[in-house]
Amino acid sequence: MDILQEISDNLQKGQVSKVGILVKQALEDKIDVKTILGSLIEGMGVVGRRFRDGEIYVPEVLIAARAMYAGLDLIRPLLVQTGATYIGKVVIGTVKGDLHDIGKNLVKMMMEGAGFEVIDLGRDVSPEKFVEAVKANQPDIVGMSALITTTMVNMKDTIEALKRANLRDKVIVMVGGAPVTERFAAEIGADSYAKDADTAVAKAKALISNKR
Amino acid sequence: MNSRERIISAINHREPDRTPLDLGGFDFTGIHVSSLHILEVALGLKKPNEPVKVVDLVQMLGEIDEKLRETLEIDTIPLRGQKNYFGFKNENWKPWTFFDGTPLLVPEKFNTIPDKEGNIYQYPQGDTSALPCVKMPKDGFYFDDVDRSKPIDEESLNVEDQLEECKLLTDEELSYYEKESKRLFEETNYAITFPSGVSGTNLGDSFWIPGWSLKNPRGIRNQEEWYISLITRKDFIRDVNAKMTEIGIENLKLLHQAVGERIQVIMISSTDFGAQNGLLYPKESYQELFKPFHKRINDWVHRNTTWKTLIHSCGSDYDIIPDFIEAGFDILNPVQISAAKMEPERLKKEFGDHIVFWGGGINTQTTFPFGTPQEVEEEVKKNISIFGEGGGFVYATVHDIQARIPLENLLALFRAVNDVRGIKVQGL
Numbered sequence: 001m002d003i004l005q006e007i008s009d010n011l012q013k014g015q016v017s018k019v020g021i022l023v024k025q026a027l028e029d030k031i032d033v034k035t036i037l038g039s040l041i042e043g044m045g046v047v048g049r050r051f052r053d054g055e056i057y058v059p060e061v062l063i064a065a066r067a068m069y070a071g072l073d074l075i076r077p078l079l080v081q082t083g084a085t086y087i088g089k090v091v092i093g094t095v096k097g098d099l100h101d102i103g104k105n106l107v108k109m110m111m112e113g114a115g116f117e118v119i120d121l122g123r124d125v126s127p128e129k130f131v132e133a134v135k136a137n138q139p140d141i142v143g144m145s146a147l148i149t150t151t152m153v154n155m156k157d158t159i160e161a162l163k164r165a166n167l168r169d170k171v172i173v174m175v176g177g178a179p180v181t182e183r184f185a186a187e188i189g190a191d192s193y194a195k196d197a198d199t200a201v202a203k204a205k206a207l208i209s210n211k212r
Numbered sequence: 213m214n215s216r217e218r219i220i221s222a223i224n225h226r227e228p229d230r231t232p233l234d235l236g237g238f239d240f241t242g243i244h245v246s247s248l249h250i251l252e253v254a255l256g257l258k259k260p261n262e263p264v265k266v267v268d269l270v271q272m273l274g275e276i277d278e279k280l281r282e283t284l285e286i287d288t289i290p291l292r293g294q295k296n297y298f299g300f301k302n303e304n305w306k307p308w309t310f311f312d313g314t315p316l317l318v319p320e321k322f323n324t325i326p327d328k329e330g331n332i333y334q335y336p337q338g339d340t341s342a343l344p345c346v347k348m349p350k351d352g353f354y355f356d357d358v359d360r361s362k363p364i365d366e367e368s369l370n371v372e373d374q375l376e377e378c379k380l381l382t383d384e385e386l387s388y389y390e391k392e393s394k395r396l397f398e399e400t401n402y403a404i405t406f407p408s409g410v411s412g413t414n415l416g417d418s419f420w421i422p423g424w425s426l427k428n429p430r431g432i433r434n435q436e437e438w439y440i441s442l443i444t445r446k447d448f449i450r451d452v453n454a455k456m457t458e459i460g461i462e463n464l465k466l467l468h469q470a471v472g473e474r475i476q477v478i479m480i481s482s483t484d485f486g487a488q489n490g491l492l493y494p495k496e497s498y499q500e501l502f503k504p505f506h507k508r509i510n511d512w513v514h515r516n517t518t519w520k521t522l523i524h525s526c527g528s529d530y531d532i533i534p535d536f537i538e539a540g541f542d543i544l545n546p547v548q549i550s551a552a553k554m555e556p557e558r559l560k561k562e563f564g565d566h567i568v569f570w571g572g573g574i575n576t577q578t579t580f581p582f583g584t585p586q587e588v589e590e591e592v593k594k595n596i597s598i599f600g601e602g603g604g605f606v607y608a609t610v611h612d613i614q615a616r617i618p619l620e621n622l623l624a625l626f627r628a629v630n631d632v633r634g635i636k637v638q639g640l
Binding site for chain 1: 347349351352353354356357435436439440442443444487488489490491492493494497550576577578581582614615616
């Protein structure tokens with residue numbers, strides 16, 4: 001089998017060490033790093049779609065993501081050297097007061113697996129921290145996550161803080177999390193809502209290409 | 213009917229004289245201290261400076277006192293343990309003002325001193341020299357886990373480390389339960405719930421995985437790692453669950469000797485198997501790693517006691533409710549009607565003859581926090597009419613009543629419940 005296909009297949013099965021070995025092998029075989037990255041993206045894309053469609057579940061996605069990072073961590077320094085560009089830059093975090101980050105982490109994994117550069121601010125991220133990160137990194141997208149009804153309202157505070165800092169028009173704001181809805185996203189002035197990680201990736205790609 | 217008879221009737225699938233109401237019977241049918249205080253002040257049951265006692269120190273749930281229980285005509289009363297999640301006793305109460313200004317009472321060993329950023333931490337056994345186990349961010353409403361897990365060495369993973377905190381009930385605890393169950397049974401007419409369950413039956417609950425009462429937890433103590441282990445370390449999980457079941461059944465025997473038939477409902481499992489859009493784990497994980505043990509536990513309870521068994525599982529459980537029923541659970545909570553495939557009509561029609569719905573009373577993700585009082589009333593009445601038909605229903609919101617619920621919506625909810633029940637409550 002084609003080694004690139006093998007990388008993708010093993011990523012999907014969550015074979016962490018196998019993916020590492022195969023990516024090393026591919027590098028020794030002088031396969032272009034961007035092509036290797038493509039196989040990781042392809043594999044993670046399948047994982048995302050299967051998760052969205054209810055064929056696989058949270059544990060399997062977490063395992064596949066570990067396998068993805070086993071490969072990605074090897075090629076990342078080379079990608080930087082070759083000047084390969086990411087398809088977009090995302091600043092992501094769980095909003096102030098909220099310490100639940102599994103959902104946010106799933107989105108981050110899928111985004112990285114799709115070729116985005118992701119700056120993860122972690123959890124309990126205040127509006128000020130989001131603003132600072134936008135200033136420092138100039139991302140295309142700000143992604144916010146919340147699990148609880150008491151904290152999801154803090155998404156609005158972040159959007160207001162971005163407006164006050166004159167940064168709101170410079171970024172696409174995406175929101176998600178169990179209690180968040182399309183309607184809520186519209187009410188608080190977010191640009192987009194995604195109900196799962198795979199949809200978040202698809203929407204992020206579309207929004208970025210529209211913006212450009 | 214009195215409250216106890218009403219609940220007994222409902223959980224035996226017989227329609228009671230009116231819909232039974234639970235608030236605070238379990239730590240997932242409770243109310244956040246901030247909302248509780250607002251409600252009690254509005255009903256004239258507390259002065260604004262009168263504190264609320266915190267009975268769940270992580271989710272920050274307040275104590276339902278007798279005045280509120282009588283006023284709202286609540287039908288349940290919990291038989292609580294003496295110790296909390298952190299392994300110290302809830303005693304020697306001291307005042308503490310919550311971030312939002314709510315006056316509270318917390319146990320002496322509860323840490324109220326913030327770090328320099330204003331966050332509050334709690335410590336295993338209240339020992340501030342140990343690493344903190346949970347954190348409430350400044351201006352937050354709850355505590356959440358602080359990751360103290362260590363890298364896992366597959367060779368040295370063992371069941372004993374994983375179950376360090378899983379112990380048999382002590383003589384002191386048993387004599388407390390005996391005395392307290394007698395008091396509640398003889399001095400009140402409420403249905404008595406056993407919210408914490410016994411150590412050993414609550415298999416694989418990620419809420420308990422971090423081991424907050426332990427200063428140096430060993431084994432798998434991180435939520436993500438635990439989820440992954442259900443796929444990658446099946447044999448280990450099976451061994452852990454088997455050992456827990458042994459301890460759990462032993463504890464059920466001891467508890468039964470102490471409380472007899474004085475309690476009506478016991479919490480067996482509070483592991484979440486559902487997520488918003490579907491199951492959290494593959495169905496096979498439940499069937500292989502949990503169901504056989506749940507069946508043994510439920511069978512023991514049914515063979516030896518009159519208690520009913522409750523499983524709490526958030527999210528979209530639709531695809532495994534038949535498995536819960538086959539495993540012998542009598543009662544399902546919180547009945548998250550806002551999750552996929554969890555519409556009240558569908559659940560009642562497909563499973564209503566086989567499992568009791570304890571919850572599902574209002575959509576706590578949208579209607580309750582963000583709807584109008586009228587929308588709250590309408591939804592409450594609609595859900596009662598669907599779930600309540602023929603019994604098999606105890607009214608409770610989907611999970612705890614959270615903070616930041618508008619007062620008008622709190623009042624509307626209890627007004628609607630009591631309207632349906634033909635009760636007029638002053639102040640609602």
